[in-house]
Amino acid sequence: MLFCLAPNTPKFEIFKLLNEELLHFLEQSVNTNAFCRALLTQNDIGKACWGNGPTRAKYRGLFNSLQAAGNDTKLQLFEAMRDNQDLQLLFAAPQRNLFDFMSEPCFTALKTLCTHLYCSTKGLDAVIAAGCSDIKAHFNAYRAQAVNGNICKACGMEKLAPFRAEVPDGEQWRADYDHQLCKSKYPIFAVHPDNLIPLCDVCNQDAKKAKDLFKHKNGTERLAFYPYTEGAKDLIDIVIDNLRDPEPTITVNWNTQDAALRDKLKTWDEVYEIRSRVEGQFRSLEAIIGDELRPRNSAHLVSRISDEARPHNIDTLKRKEWAFWHQKLFRQMQKIGEPDIEAFWARQEFTQNQAASGADFILNG
Ligand SMILES: [Zn+2]
Numbered sequence: 436m437l438f439c440l441a442p443n444t445p446k447f448e449i450f451k452l453l454n455e456e457l458l459h460f461l462e463q464s465v466n467t468n469a470f471c472r473a474l475l476t477q478n479d480i481g482k483a484c485w486g487n488g489p490t491r492a493k494y495r496g497l498f499n500s501l502q503a504a505g506n507d508t509k510l511q512l513f514e515a516m517r518d519n520q521d522l523q524l525l526f527a528a529p530q531r532n533l534f535d536f537m538s539e540p541c542f543t544a545l546k547t548l549c550t551h552l553y554c555s556t557k558g559l560d561a562v563i564a565a566g567c568s569d570i571k572a573h574f575n576a577y578r579a580q581a582v583n584g585n586i587c588k589a590c591g592m593e594k595l596a597p598f599r600a601e602v603p604d605g606e607q608w609r610a611d612y613d614h615q616l617c618k619s620k621y622p623i624f625a626v627h628p629d630n631l632i633p634l635c636d637v638c639n640q641d642a643k644k645a646k647d648l649f650k651h652k653n654g655t656e657r658l659a660f661y662p663y664t665e666g667a668k669d670l671i672d673i674v675i676d677n678l679r680d681p682e683p684t685i686t687v688n689w690n691t692q693d694a695a696l697r698d699k700l701k702t703w704d705e706v707y708e709i710r711s712r713v714e715g716q717f718r719s720l721e722a723i724i725g726d727e728l729r730p731r732n733s734a735h736l737v738s739r740i741s742d743e744a745r746p747h748n749i750d751t752l753k754r755k756e757w758a759f760w761h762q763k764l765f766r767q768m769q770k771i772g773e774p775d776i777e778a779f780w781a782r783q784e785f786t787q788n789q790a791a792s793g794a795d796f797i798l799n800g
Contacts, residue, residue: 515623526661590635658702
């Protein structure tokens with residue numbers, strides 16, 4: 436994450452209940468030899484899961500696979516889920532091979548059930564009644580300005596979802612929830628309330644997909660920021676090279692030498708494609724200055740840069756796309772100093788004047 440989540444981030448009750456139900460089921464399975472009602476709780480969520488044919492069928496599918504695999508597998512799966520409920524501890528010491536003991540059919544049945552709980556069961560009327568609110572209510576509570584705000588915590592570049600005037604809360608658009616630990620590789624966290632975070636579409640759908648936070652594509656191990664307590668925002672530098680050249684280059688660097696933090700920054704960057712998105716957005720410094728600062732002359736430009744180099748307050752960062760990144764950029768320009776900024780602007784004006792007189796020449800012959 437660029438920004439860590441607010442301490443008052445609400446937990447979604449339905450995820451909490453579905454997660455407890457799954458854990459209860461795995462525990463009961465250890466000493467039960469036939470699929471039966473007693474595998475689920477007697478409370479409302481247990482009734483809702485049992486009463487829904489497709490959900491019950493997925494529970495049955497997992498039970499039958501576990502039964503075929505034997506008691507050791509049942510016990511190990513229960514223990515794997517029970518012993519890893521604290522995600523902060525898991526992020527501090529990742530368990531990367533949690534399911535190595537499971538056969539392929541068993542793991543597939545587990546994924547099928549957990550995916551179904553997330554995709555379908557959570558939206559059943561009886562489940563919503565048991566949790567007392569649906570996911571839209573949770574999303575609205577999550578993105579309230581006094582909580583996390585409407586800017587994606589992973590990138591700071593996009594809104595989670597636009598607000599529409601005169602539309603009731605329950606009908607506002609919402610962002611999709613990202614499984615930090617993706618459900619295809621870590622199915623037991625598919626409905627864990629701490630594993631699900633609303634992110635912008637670019638982060639969730641374009642960049643992250645099913646990437647593994649704890650493993651590189653080539654299988655080597657890595658670490659990741661725990662979203663509730665860790666973020667990248669104080670570990671980033673924007674570097675501007677060759678401001679006096681026709682095409683200054685802007686890059687994102689890490690300002691820490693701490694090996695574990697650098698590993699987490701690298702993971703964050705690879706998962707959400709942060710550097711390439713920022714450097715892509717900042718590919719034309721001239722365009723950014725024109726769009727964001729609208730300078731009248733070089734003295735005005737210097738004064739506008741010093742305005743925009745001031746750090747934003749937290750409320751702006753929770754409301755405005757790119758605010759964090761633009762402030763970093765203008766702060767860096769301010770550090771470079773007036774002579775280079777004035778030289779940069781003089782060259783821009785010269786180029787614009789050249790272009791204008793060229794256009795006049797073409798138009799007027
Ligand atoms: Zn994002």
